[in-house]
Amino acid sequence: MxxxxxxxxxxxxxxxxxxxxxxxxxxxxxxxxxxxxxxxxxxxxxxxxxxxxxxxxxxxxxxxxxxxxxxxxxxxxxxxxxxxxxxxxxxxxxxxxxxxxxxxxxxxxxxxxRRVNYCSQDQGFEEEGDEVFSRRKRKKGKRQKRKLSKLKAEEEEEEKEKEDDNDKEVIDKEKDGESDRKGWKRRNEPKNEEKEAMVETRRYPARASKAPKRMGEFVSDNTAKKKTLSKDSIMCHQCQRNDKGRVVNCKSCKRKRYCIPCITNWYPKMSEEEIADVCPVCRDNCNCKACLRMDGPVNKLKEALEMKFSGDEKLRHSKYLLRALLPHVKKFSEQQMMEKVMEARIQGSSPSEIKLKQAVCHPAERVYCNNCKTSIVDFHRTCPLCNYDLCLICCQEIREGHLQGGEKEVTVQYVNRGFEYLHGELDSSMLTEMVEPLDSPTKTNCKELEGVESRWKANGNGSIPCPHKEMGGCAEGLLELRCMFKENAVLKLVENAERIARDLNVEDMPETTNHQCPCYSSMAEVDLGDCKLRKAASRKDSNDNYLYCPSAKDIHNGDLNHFQRHWAKGEPVIISQVFENASGVSWEPMVMWRAFRQITNSKHGQHLDVTAIDCLDWCEAQINIHQFFKGYTDGRFDSKEWPQILKLKDWPPSNKFEERLPRHHAEFHYCLPFKEYTHSQSGLLNLATKLPEGSLKPDMGPKTYIAYGVAQELGRGDSVTKLHCDMSDAVNVLTHTAEVKLKPEKLAKIETLKQEHCSQDQKEIFGMAKVDQEIYMGNGGLHKICGNKFEELQANEAGAVWDIFRRQDVPKLKDYLKKHFKEFRHIYCCPVPQVVDPIHDQTLFLTLEHKKKLKEEYGIEPWTFIQKLGEAVFIPAGCPHQVRNIKSCIKVALDFVSPENTGECVRLAEEFRLLPQGHRAKEDKLEVRKMILHAMCETVNYLDPQAKIMLKLQKHA
Structure with a gap:
């Protein structure tokens, strides 16, 4: 038992x-x-x-x-x-x-x-015992201490030799975020025999002791002791370890030190001498986990970001806004007055007798038209029974008999033919699917449009009934005219704005575009002696082939007017070296990940997996963030040895950028030039800042764009941003690059696959049995198209190739794309079967061959230039553009709305309303008309405080 x-x-x-x-x-x-x-x-x-x-x-x-x-x-x-x-x-x-x-x-x-504290080997101490220990014994213990110190030194040398073998593994774990500080402490904690020996050998306090005097012996305060010990300490500030060998001490603060592995891994662009002179902590750019989350450096940048304008500057900018926005506000008011006159006709009375009901609307709500999804700012029609809302433009189109904007969703099907299809495998059954010629017109929903128009018509007196239930209405009531603000608020705004404009002679102010630009001589020729220009096109009989490209340190007060001359013409502007005066926070991907992650809380594990898009087949996949960044620096290849071009989707989320990366957020805003336009909170010329507090505001960023890239144009799967057009202005800054050098055997395999891709295109798209091997020009044709040599792609600062089209070339560009859209590939690498809008669909990317054909057939070409590290690219609203990375890049972009381009933003909103339901660009999220009204209201009240114009919503019935 x-x-x-x-x-x-x-x-x-x-x-x-x-x-x-x-x-x-x-x-x-x-x-x-x-x-x-x-x-x-x-x-x-x-x-x-x-x-x-x-x-x-x-x-x-x-x-x-x-x-x-x-x-x-x-x-x-x-x-x-x-x-x-x-x-x-x-x-x-x-x-x-x-x-x-x-x-x-x-x-x-x-x-x-005696209690021994092993909080660290440098500052461990043993607390003194009680009276049972005599002073005579302590003196004898000193002799024993010297004997044991030799034994302890030998043991420490053996322990360090073992730990040095694991240094490389520990550094990798530190990058992977897998090592924890507790594990390090346990590993460095002395063994049992060492603990017993240290009882008699270590005697210095680790914190200010509150113990009384014992046996007539004073227990000294540790503060002075700490300062003495710190001189001999080898604890690295970055990794909080003291077993990595030699450290570099800072001569400035004389407190911080960095070990050589941390300097190599986390500060590759700083030498040991630079760190010794002024360490990263003193420079306010330390990227250890603790410093990245400190508020001190962020608060300093925020203080420097506070915009302070003089009275003269505010007056000048206000007059500039008044002149730019007054035409749009007047047109908006005229549309509302026309509808009010129509309402008076329906009711059989004069417009002055009409009293409109004010709709109930909360500031945090977005009211949009149920038919075309455009935003509603003030006047609109609504059904009192079912609350169906209709904008004024749709009301006018219904009366005219050609309602637009309500087309049903167009669904484009792409077939997943497997991985082998991505690299040229083509069955004979696939060829039979290509039954339509390449120049066949795009399918439209004509029958659906006719059905919508025939079923919804205005009454004889101009009143509009509520639509049928299939269209979202109730088909019972009549749509009533209502207002969001007070009935005559916009009319009073226009009257006061016109009066102020007359008093200040705003109309007599010379046009910005009429000024003589310093970039051109008196003979309207480009001044090539000025290094602030960069050639980006080779158009004949054109004076806009060069782009304004000053350095950030060369921008002075007078350069804002120079910027406005180019900006008002719709030309992109490039600002170089924007990080030259920055604090120097690292934009290394692993540093950003370290600042963003929250590994101490198990609830935040989802931050380690992100969604990435493969630019070859444009499919999404979940990937570990560390694996993604490893491919960012080292490259990734599929089973066919084809380079994978991955890009992160919405990481970090724009609404979390400031919260999770506060130092990067503040650094980015601090480095942006022309803050009158780009400051997201107090930019006087940024209409996005004019929305009142509490109102629903659009997401203007900043947003990060992290993607791989290779110098060689692959022709398939290397476009990180396809051709599209933003609804507002934008500034895009290249913050980091990493070159992935391809070995000769990789390049040979890529060339072989490119030939197979070419053969597949010829058979599947063009229906040719014989393959033209010269369809792809390779990199040698780049200088013929954009004036750049291939050597520029290999430069250390080069990061991405931009193609930006002029606004006046958009109609011809659309014609070309509608003619050749089936020659492009999109999801699953399938040929594009249909386009609704070739630009707003964002499914096409023009390769070198297509840009060459575009110029031959239509005589147009884009501005093409290489964005270098630390350059900010200003893209005007309404300019279609595309981007291809030639290195792995991290870009940060911010949207803004400038007074010069408000007209283009309104035109784009009108284009978006014509798109079918469910289109990616359908909804009017910018609400530019609301921005224009509030910006004009603020300007009028500043120029004339007695005006007291108020644009308030009625929150309660």
Whole structure:
């Protein structure tokens, strides 16, 4: 029969003068009182013998080659006797057990002993004991301390040799975010023998001691001691470790130091001398996890970001806004007055007698037309029974008999033919699917449009009934005219704006575009001696082939007018070296990940997996963020050795950018030029800042765009941003690049696959049996099209190739794309079967071959240039553009609305309303008309405080 299991437990908490006892008992033994042990006579004799031996010298002997202490003090004997004694059985069949080594370590030491703090090897200390230790013994202990120090030094050397072998593994774990500080401390904690030796060898406090004077000896405060110790410390500020060898001490603060591995991994662009002169902490650009989340550097940048304008500057900018926005506000007011006149005709009264109801609307709501999805700002028609809303443009189109904007969703099907199809595998059955010629027109929903127009018509007096249920209405009531603001608020705004414009002679102000640009001579020729220009096109009989490209440090107060001359013409502007005056926070991908992640909270595990898009088949996939960044620097290839071009989708989310990356967010805003336009909170010429507090605001960024790239144009799958047109102005800054160099064998394999892709295109798209091997020009044709040599792609600063089209070339560009859209590939790498709008669909990318054909057939070409590291590209609204990375890039973009391009934003909103339902660009999220009204209201009230124009919504009925 098995013997009952025995348990160990302490009798009670030990105290001064007590002998520590541990008992066990058999759980099923009857008649035993648990936890009570009677001392035997032998125990009492042993205890008296221990007390008589107090004060004897301590001895040291070798056990298995390691130092072992023998302490004869009362405290040591009291605990060590349990190790030496054998198991003693009492007369009551109770058993007294010795303290095992593991249990002894777990139990708290008796009061009067010494406690050792192993918080770090540099600043560990042992607290002094009670009065039982005489001063004479401490003096004798010093001699023993010198003997043990030699043994400890030998052990430390052996331990460091073992740890140096694991340095590389630890650095990799630090990058992977897999190592934790607790694990490091446990690994660096001394062994058991070292702990016993350190009891007599380490004696310096780690914190300000509150202990009183003991035995006439003063326990010194640790503050001064700390400063002395920090000079000899080798603890790295970045990794918080002291076992990585040599460190570089800062001569400026004389407190921080960085180890060589951390300098190599986290500060590759800084030399040891630069860190020694001024360390990253002193520069406010330390990228350790703790510093990245500190508020100090962020607050400094925010203070520097505060825009302070003089009275003259505010007056000049306000007059500029008044002149630019007045035509749009007047047109908006005229449309509302026309509808009010129509309402008076319906009711059979004069417009002055009409009193409109004010709709109930909360500022945080977006009201849009149920038919065309465009935003509603003020006047609109609504059904009192079902609340169906209709904008004024749709009302006019219904009366004219050609309602637009309500087309049903167009669904384009793409067939997934597998991985082999991506690289040229083409079955004969696939060829039979191409039954339509390449120049066949795009399918439209003509029958659906006719059905919508025939079923919804205005009444004879101009009133409009509520539409049928299939269209979202109730088909019972009449649509009533209502207003969002007070009835005459916009009319009063226009009247006051016109009066102020007359008083200030705003109409007599010269046009910005009429000024003589310093970039051109008096003969309207380009001044090539000015280094602020960059050639981006080779159009004949054109003076806009060069783009304005100043350096950030060369921008002065007068350069804002120079910028406005080019900006008002709809030309892109490039600003170089925007990070030259920045604090220098690192935009390395692993630094951004370290700042963004929250590994200390298990609820935030989803931040380690992100959604990436493969630019070859434009499919989404989940990928570990560290694996993505590893491919960012080293490259990724599929099973066919074809480079994978991945890009992150919405990482980090724009609504979390400031919260999770506060230093990067502040650094980005600090470096942006022309803050009158780009400041997201107080830019006087940024209409996005004019919306009132509490109102629903569009997402203007900043947004990050992180994607791979290779220098060679692959022709398939290397477009990170396809041709599209933003609804507002934008500025895009290249913050980081990483070059992935392809080996010769990789390049040879890529060329072979490109030929297979070419053959597949010829058979599947063009229906040719013979393949024209010269369809792809390769990189050699780049200089013929954009004036750039291939060597520029290999430059250290080069990051991405931009193609930006002029606004006046958009109609011809659309004609070309509608003619050739089936020559492009999109999802699953399938040919595009249909386009609704070739630009707003964002499914096409023009390769070198297509840009060449575009110029031959239609005589147009884009501005093509290479964006370099630290350059900010300003893209005007209404200019279609596309981007191809030639290196792995991190770009950060911010949207804004400038007064010069408000007309283009309104035109784009009108284009978006014509798109079918469900289109990616259908909804009017910008609400530019609302921005124009609020910007004009703020401007009028500033120029004339007596006007007191208010644009308030009615929150409650």
């Amino acid at each position: 098995a013997r009952p299991r025995k348990r160990q437990r302490p009798v009670r908490a030990p105290g001064i003068g007590d002998d520590l006892q541990t008992t066990t008992h058999e759980e099923n033994a009857p008649g035993r009182e648990e936890g009570i042990v009677e001392k035997t006579e032998e125990d009492e004799v042993n205890n008296k013998k221990k007390k008589s031996e107090k004060g004897k010298k301590m001895g040291t002997h070798k056990v298995d080659g390691k130092g072992k202490e023998e302490e004869n003090s009362e405290k040591v004997e009291r605990s060590s006797s349990f190790v030496a004694n054998q198991v003693v059985e009492t007369g009551n069949d109770q058993v007294v057990f010795e303290f095992t080594e593991s249990l002894n370590k777990r139990l708290r030491s008796a009061v009067g002993g």
